Amino acid sequence: MRSDRFDLIAIGTGPSASTIAKKIAEDGKRVAVIESREYGGTCALRGCNPKKVYTNAADLLDRVRNGQDKFIESDELHANGTKLLQFKREFTDPVLDHSEESFQKRGIATFHGEAAFIDPTTVRVGEHQLSGDRIFIGVGAHPRPLGVRGDELVIRSDEFLDLETIPQRIAFIGGGYISMEFACVAARFGSQVTVLERGDRVLSPFDPDLVSQLVDYGKLHGIDVRPHAEVAEISQRDDGAFVVHYGEPGRSQAALEADLVVHGAGRVPNLGCLNLKAGKVAFGDDGIKVDSLMRSISNPVVYAAGDCAETGQPRLTPVANEEARVVVKNLFAEIPQDRPDYGLVPKVAFTIPPIASVGMSQRHAEESHRVVVHHQDTSSSGSVRKTHQPCGGYKVLLDKDSDRILGAHLIGPAADETINLFALAMKFGLTAKDIKSTLFAFPTHASDVRQML
Numbered sequence: 001m002r003s004d005r006f007d008l009i010a011i012g013t014g015p016s017a018s019t020i021a022k023k024i025a026e027d028g029k030r031v032a033v034i035e036s037r038e039y040g041g042t043c044a045l046r047g048c049n050p051k052k053v054y055t056n057a058a059d060l061l062d063r064v065r066n067g068q069d070k071f072i073e074s075d076e077l078h079a080n081g082t083k084l085l086q087f088k089r090e091f092t093d094p095v096l097d098h099s100e101e102s103f104q105k106r107g108i109a110t111f112h113g114e115a116a117f118i119d120p121t122t123v124r125v126g127e128h129q130l131s132g133d134r135i136f137i138g139v140g141a142h143p144r145p146l147g148v149r150g151d152e153l154v155i156r157s158d159e160f161l162d163l164e165t166i167p168q169r170i171a172f173i174g175g176g177y178i179s180m181e182f183a184c185v186a187a188r189f190g191s192q193v194t195v196l197e198r199g200d201r202v203l204s205p206f207d208p209d210l211v212s213q214l215v216d217y218g219k220l221h222g223i224d225v226r227p228h229a230e231v232a233e234i235s236q237r238d239d240g241a242f243v244v245h246y247g248e249p250g251r252s253q254a255a256l257e258a259d260l261v262v263h264g265a266g267r268v269p270n271l272g273c274l275n276l277k278a279g280k281v282a283f284g285d286d287g288i289k290v291d292s293l294m295r296s297i298s299n300p301v302v303y304a305a306g307d308c309a310e311t312g313q314p315r316l317t318p319v320a321n322e323e324a325r326v327v328v329k330n331l332f333a334e335i336p337q338d339r340p341d342y343g344l345v346p347k348v349a350f351t352i353p354p355i356a357s358v359g360m361s362q363r364h365a366e367e368s369h370r371v372v373v374h375h376q377d378t379s380s381s382g383s384v385r386k387t388h389q390p391c392g393g394y395k396v397l398l399d400k401d402s403d404r405i406l407g408a409h410l411i412g413p414a415a416d417e418t419i420n421l422f423a424l425a426m427k428f429g430l431t432a433k434d435i436k437s438t439l440f441a442f443p444t445h446a447s448d449v450r451q452m453l
Helices: 015-026 041-045 048-066 081-104 177-188 208-219 317-330 362-368 415-427 432-436 446-452
Strands: 002-011 031-035 109-112 116-119 122-125 128-137 141-143 169-173 192-196 223-226 230-236 242-247 254-258 260-263 267-269 287-289 302-304 347-349 355-359 371-377 393-399 405-411
Touching: 002 015, 015 031, 015 041, 015 081, 015 128, 015 317, 031 128, 041 048, 041 081, 048 081, 048 177, 081 109, 169 177, 169 242, 169 254, 177 192, 177 208, 177 223, 177 260, 177 347, 192 254, 208 223, 208 355, 208 393, 208 405, 242 260, 287 302, 347 415, 355 415, 362 371, 362 393, 362 405, 405 415, 415 446, 432 446
Parallel strands: 002 031, 002 128, 031 109, 128 302, 169 192, 169 260, 192 223
Antiparallel strands: 116 122, 122 128, 141 267, 230 242, 242 254, 347 355, 355 405, 371 393, 393 405
């Protein structure tokens, strides 16, 4: 077995691992990168970026169809899944073609395969044994095991993004980001969509009143959301159709027929093959246990960030990027001291239309503050109707004593962009009065913020 030594071994090639490996190599350190799949990471190849191509297409279809008989006359408008797949590959193929090369051009050694610890400073990958003064783990997450009979018949989100055609009947298991975003895409492409959610409601990180608006709007486009639907079994008939058996525990089961079943029931840290015990790296169900410096609490040689690190933060790309910035500063510092400055992390589900949130929920705000709630359904307002996507609303929570924003919750066209204004205002302590005194360009969705306060 070949043995090599490096200043840094980075496991993974997502946003955090790539940034760290390249920055450390720029400092003249000897760096190795290990990737078990294609170089480029989930966000660029199978997640955020290709997904946005699909949700943008669905959003465009929604607006154009809503404009029929108002300013558009066409009997031939239809979606083409094959062409959409080709368009998506315009974004992913360059990453596949050039990602590994971009490491090598910086003098970084690249390895393919599953990394596994041999001891606290050594990992094995294939026939190579690599030792590192520092080891960074940025392996992300993978779909949570369903643990039901027939779960091998279910496809994952990355497979959905590689479909040549989108089937007529689709069942999504789980009601989180992946299911609801892809449900909106499939419905705009003409599918009958059913979302099976085991809990009370879908999209639990978002405001329940605004989620209800989204669900009602989805019904108009063929999305059937079924709460309290715990999947018990998936089977396949001789004609190729799938049958999903589900229901509330202790009650009679129902059966749903579908041409495709998609996993959207959450993701868990991708730690299974790393042999972390041999590396003396403490971990739990929520990921590698790290301190405030992003360093392993049990092995000071090891750092971790992103979806595989237990930080209590949302598993979002901006979080991983901020943690990567900190790791770069701390890895070889004589006295590591940098800590992530997360602020308040905005969340967005790129449904049709998007739904967004930052800060406290109404329930949490009312438990600790005197709260003024500004809540309105804006589906019939002028700025929403002009988009030909009649679904909009907001809920903004203000501290009655300080006039500061405690939480902001939006749904509707441009909610994914407008939420950033609230995140900025909250990070720097702006009051509602401060924001209302600012003149925004008009007519824009940003200018509606003043009315929300």
